[in-house]
Amino acid sequence: MKQFFAFFHSILLILLLFLTLFHFALRTSQDIKPKKKLKEKKEDPAGGKKRSKKEPEDKWKWWEEERYTDGSKWRFLEHKGPVFAPPYEPLPEHVRFYYDGKPMKLSADAEEVATFFGKMLDHEYTTKDIFRKNFFKDWRKEMTSEEKSKITDLNKCNFGEMHEYFKAQSEARKQMTKNDKQKIKEENERIVQEYGYCVMDNHKERIGNFRIEPPGLFRGRGDHPKMGMLKRRIRPEDVIINCSKDSKHPKPPPGTRWKEVRHDNKVTWLASWTENIQGSIKYIMLNPSSRIKGEKDWQKYETARRLKKCVERIRAQYRDDWKSKEMRIRQRAVALYFIDKLALRAGNEKEEGETADTVGCCSLRVEHIKLYPELDGQDYVVEFDFLGKDSIRYYNKIPVEKRVFKNLQLFLENKQPEDDLFDRLNTSILNKHLQELMDGLTAKVFRTYNASITLQQQLKELTTSEDNVPAKILSYNRANRAVAILCNHQRAPPKTFEKSMQNLQTKIDAKKQQLSAAKKDLKSAVMETGLVYLMHSVFFRALEAKKKTVARISEQLMKLEVQATDREENKQIALGTSKLNYLDPRISVAWCKKFGIPIEKIYNKTQREKFAWAIDMADKDFEF
DNA sequence: TGTATGACTTGCTTGTAGACTA
DNA sequence: TAGTCTACAAGCAAGTCATACA
Secondary structure (H helix, E strand, O other): OHHHHHHHHHHHHHHHHHHHHHHHHHHHOOOOOOOOOOOHHHHOOOOOOOOOOOOOOOOOOHHHOOOOOOOOOOOOEEOOOOEOOOOOOOOOOOOOEEEOOEEEOOOHHHHHHHHHHHHOOOOHHHHOHHHHHHHHHHHHHHOOHHHHHHOOOHHHEEOHHHHHHHHHHHHHHHHOOHHHHHHHHHHHHHHHHHHOEEEEOOEEEEEOOOEOOOOEEOOOOOOOOOOOOEEOOOOHHHOEEEOOOOOOOOOOOOOOOOOEEEOOOOOOOOEEEEOOOOOOEEEEOEOOOOHHHHHHHHHHHHHHHHHHHHHHHHHHHHHHHOOOOOHHHHHHHHHHHHHHHHOOOOOOOOOOOOOOOOOOOOOOEHHHEEEEEEEOOEEEEEEEEEEOHHHOEEEEEEEOOHHHHHHHHHHHOOOOOOOEOOOOOOHHHHHHHHHHHOOOOOHHHHHHHHHHHHHHHHHHHHOOOOOOHHHHHHHHHHHHHHHHHHOOOEOOOOOOHHHHHHHHHHHHHHHHHHHHHHHHHHHHHHHHHHHHOOOOHHHHHHHHHHHHHHHHHHHHHHHHHHHHHHHHHOOOEOOHHHHHHOOOHHHHHHHHHHHOOOHHHOOOHHHHHHOHHHHHHOOOOOOO
8 A cells, every 4th residue: 555655656746747847848938028127237338337427418410511612610719728737836845856865855847857757667668768868868958057967867866755755646536535536526527618618610519638738758659769858848828729710719827828829710720839849739629529520530431432432443453553664653553552452551751760660551661571482381472570650560471462572572672671662652652643543542541441341341241130239249349350450450458458357257157156056956946846836836936036047147157258258359459449540430330220239339428429420320221 | 853841630558437346 | 335447538649641832
């Protein structure tokens, strides 16, 4: 009898378990209701930061209006002038400068320049010979004759206390109370409201940089021969104001005057001054979201689209020119081939000794290329190795067509490493030729065209409609990355890169553990619920909840893994430059609309303001 | 035709606001 | 809620290109 009951009990249990599993299987095959958006901001790749800045009140659609056709940029311009750097505040008594181990009180002018150096002690710049030499030379110009005779060796100068003082000040700023921080914020906001906007042709427009650059030490990039030189303080007497005659002219600070007030509506700047390092002019101009900048940007992409229509004809022409009898035409044709194929910059000539030694296509020298008739199984390989804009290294090995290779061999004949590769060519000659091929065509249009067309092609290739949003965004970033690589947009890996990757990996590991625990939990719940299924439906609801937990954690894990892949691939590549300057925003807008991706996932608030014209006008079928 | 200059765009670095996390 | 981290925006250097002038 006992055996019979035991057998019956077992059969009953198996039956119950089967029923439960059957029911469970049925339910899992149904879609899970979309979960309520608890923390939407977490899903925003742009950071989803709730900035306090208000959306601009002026939602003017300038792109729906006529443009000026007479070369003028505006009819009316009124602004308040620039904001000057605050005056120098002398160091407190206890912060001393030491020379040769002894404290020494410096005159105000010498002390100010010394603080510029003291602030930078942590920076590699202060270890560079050129920087130190230039700084010391300019610093001595600010010294009194007594200081000059005493301070003769920079190596005997000790700026340590200054450095510590500024570090402590920065620390104190961080430690300020919420209230104090709020007060500073409000004051800044007041300044922005007063000086950060202008009125241009009946519209309030944001100014890009309304503050005059403060004095400091010049931070030239690469091996810049002028790094460390003193950037002097700009006073109202150095500043030219540009505004319309009939506007309320900006007032200079009390007791000062402007260098000049002019009314030139053929230019877009509001104020300008000449800096003392290179003697170049610096400007105060409008924000990228302004009409004046937006129109120009739009126009730039339209020129690139016009190039698309005739690029094949131009390519056929330069290929033909590789065979020309004239050396200058062959050089022009080979250079254009590189600009087109490799997205090289034009390469203007530079004054020797005034800037870092960098080159672009037309200014390439013999020493920047190597020719290999055969390399790694490929024929006619050219190796490029040179410093481009901002002293960023361009290194690339590419197979070229035989004719290009033979031409290059010809160009190199009887030349020294420091000679120009294209000695019969410069950017002016090249651009004049391009102008003849297409109205408005210059060397840089090829960069814009190739960048935008690459993005469009890559998006088509990489996007899968079945993918979820994070996977689609990864595809977008990969397409963007292809462009950044083409344009050689590099960045120094962030100092915190390794750590942040480690943090992300820790999160992934934790999430994996969490997932496996949740799965285990679900499995045992299935067993338990099976036993009591007929008695308590409440257990079934608990089972459902566990199932949802597993799904949620799986999704979170996937997101983290996508994030890690994206970050790793982006380690040394800067996406921002191409996104802001080379990619027709209408391509991205169309892609978002086509695949149902919120535009906020691709462009942050500032970018959306800059590209408002594109967001408004492009539909899902836009083709570059 | 070459050079200088002015105007504007492009491009990298850095400080920090504010989101995230424990 | 305090401390940490990171995306953003500011900052400014460094390009391109048109034009004026010799």
